[in-house]
Amino acid sequence: MSARILIAEDDPKQARLIQLYLEREGHSTLVVGDGRSALEQCRARRPDLAILDIMMPRIDGLDVCRTLRAESDMPILLLTARSTEDDVLLGLDVGADDYVTKPYSPRELAARVRALLRRAGVVGAGNREVLTVGDLEMDPGRFEVRVAGRPVALTAKEFGILEVLAADPGRVFTRAQIIDKAFGFDHFVLERTVDAHVMNLRRKIEADVCQPRYVQTVHGRGYRLAEQRPSR
Amino acid sequence: MSARILIAEDDPKQARLIQLYLEREGHSTLVVGDGRSALEQCRARRPDLAILDIMMPRIDGLDVCRTLRAESDMPILLLTARSTEDDVLLGLDVGADDYVTKPYSPRELAARVRALLRRAGVVGAGNREVLTVGDLEMDPGRFEVRVAGRPVALTAKEFGILEVLAADPGRVFTRAQIIDKAFGFDHFVLERTVDAHVMNLRRKIEADVCQPRYVQTVHGRGYRLAEQRPSR
DNA sequence: CGTGACCTTCACGATTTCTTCACCGTTGCT
DNA sequence: AGCAACGGTGAAGAAATCGTGAAGGTCACG
Known part of the structure; x- marks a missing residue:
């Protein structure tokens, strides 16, 4: 301490x-x-x-x-x-x-x-805001995520990553930025670790992991949370 | 308050x-x-x-x-x-x-x-109001807790923790927050201490300690008081 | 001054989660 | 097309987190 x-x-x-x-x-x-x-x-x-x-x-x-x-x-x-x-x-x-x-x-x-x-070290300490992106809702205060109303259980890191991305939908975050913001700035892990978490995350929130609707890869840059085009 | x-x-x-x-x-x-x-x-x-x-x-x-x-x-x-x-x-x-x-x-x-x-009348009542979460009733004014009508004797800390959690059922509180809110801002205690109190608390109010109905653990985050699904 | 309730810390094992690695398909560039 | 960098994936070891019982300390009360 x-x-x-x-x-x-x-x-x-x-x-x-x-x-x-x-x-x-x-x-x-x-x-x-x-x-x-x-x-x-x-x-x-x-x-x-x-x-x-x-x-x-x-x-x-x-x-x-x-x-x-x-x-x-x-x-x-x-x-x-x-x-x-x-x-x-x-x-x-x-x-x-x-x-x-x-x-x-x-x-x-x-x-x-x-x-x-x-x-x-605790992510989102000051960012306790309910975020909604398309069918995706997240409530940091409750550590809760729902996709189309259905609750999904995420681990701490997965939640953290999603939270970072959701803070600014559409913006691309490098793996380094994600580690910094979601894991804490004194956290030393390989950037590839983010990939692993993103995959687990996708398996939980995406209908089709190969065609991610939310967490998208930007080749050579990083990841982003897709802005949902309101289809109406 | x-x-x-x-x-x-x-x-x-x-x-x-x-x-x-x-x-x-x-x-x-x-x-x-x-x-x-x-x-x-x-x-x-x-x-x-x-x-x-x-x-x-x-x-x-x-x-x-x-x-x-x-x-x-x-x-x-x-x-x-x-x-x-x-x-x-x-x-x-x-x-x-x-x-x-x-x-x-x-x-x-x-x-x-x-x-x-x-x-x-929320605050003015001085929390004389009885908080009810499922079968759990607590009366902060009286320092009294009942589970399914049966009175349960809690210690000061146990009561404090329960009170913090009950202030916003469903919300996840970190151990740090629990210490701050239940024990006082200038209380110096290891976070693991909260675990000990939570366990004692569970033994008193939970039917099955392994499957807590009220005080639930959120791995990597903290604890929360479960919202009771009214079985209507 | 002994007793008991309570608080806090510690240590161990069980469980969950994190991280890394290796392999392979994709992507983007020339 | 060919090449090199990049990202997806599954598995396995490493690490973090949590539950739990017990020990030691403090304090109030008799």
Whole structure:
């Protein structure tokens, strides 16, 4: 349960406090004092979670968050100095997974870190939306998929893959992207593994596996979920 | 304290924002991205409250509201993009219980949700209501559970877990979520601990522990309380 | 200060799921 | 057509997940 955590906070006292608490929980920490370092270290070290103060020299936390979010799904927790709603709104808008407003209790911070870490790796944590594509319905909250009303039992990975594809029907995802988004970004598997899952998935949801109606192969690129042409 | 709330909003960011705020208040949410899904999910899941954006694909919020209102008296809150009076009038005319104009503060939204729920008797009743799932009855106010009329003595944790699951039957909860919601946000416990409690719980409420009728395992995800198929 | 209820963790085995591999048919390019 | 890269497929070993019993710890109560 230990993780590598980046702490971006320009006030050394604050940083030390956070560091102390998190290390007591068995995590290893890395402290940086400004936004640019935060960005660099996140890219280089790929921590399991980043804690970003919003007000920082050079690049502010919001920008760092925005940039990071564009590159990865790493869990990000924002520290907002003021508890004005604008800050919170902005933070979430920018893609943060959670926020803590100062002054905070270190205990709360640690708890939220813990919660975020547990949820990391869980696909669709923030994407609990009922998706419908043609005769295919999926409900991430219930871990349920129905084809033409008939429920289908999928495994975790199969569900994850379908979820990724369904997030943007018609768009082609490479195997690398699928592994990243469905399995978690620290998952090391061969790309061919995706093929195996896709096949199992097809066997469960396709009427004719040779002529997939939903999960289609794009030769040399990857897979996609076909947009269903409403036949009416 | 907790209600099941449907959020119909086509902008994922907005949806996530609302979701985060409401879940922090202890509610359980379900997000849909278009009007048709909103209608379907409302009919199928019967949430305690629906939040509808007016501008949505497929069927707009006003129509959804009108239709829902014709079939039930579920509390409905409309999100209107523009704050023109026409919209507001139209919204209320169509049977909405309240409306919030964008841009709104999440705090305000949460407050209105609370008010609506209280008015509807969902939350105000303080969960004095007895939850019934098949032959399982639980009375959170009394800390009492009965299976087929026979009272069963549960420990605090067992009761907490059952309560979390019962808040939204059919929905799958990860062990992390269960720990957060049942034990408290700052409770530090291995996820496997949940298993132990679930087993003890099953031994008390299940006729056949190997074929759980209530608390079911979802491999790779977590646990859920089965929806009981009314054998009509 | 002993007792018992409860919570948490651990360890083992059973089961399910994941991953890889090898073989072969397809596809796309020249 | 011929070639090389690509993807489908089934099987099998590896790994993850879960159920289960038991041990140790904490706390309240008598």
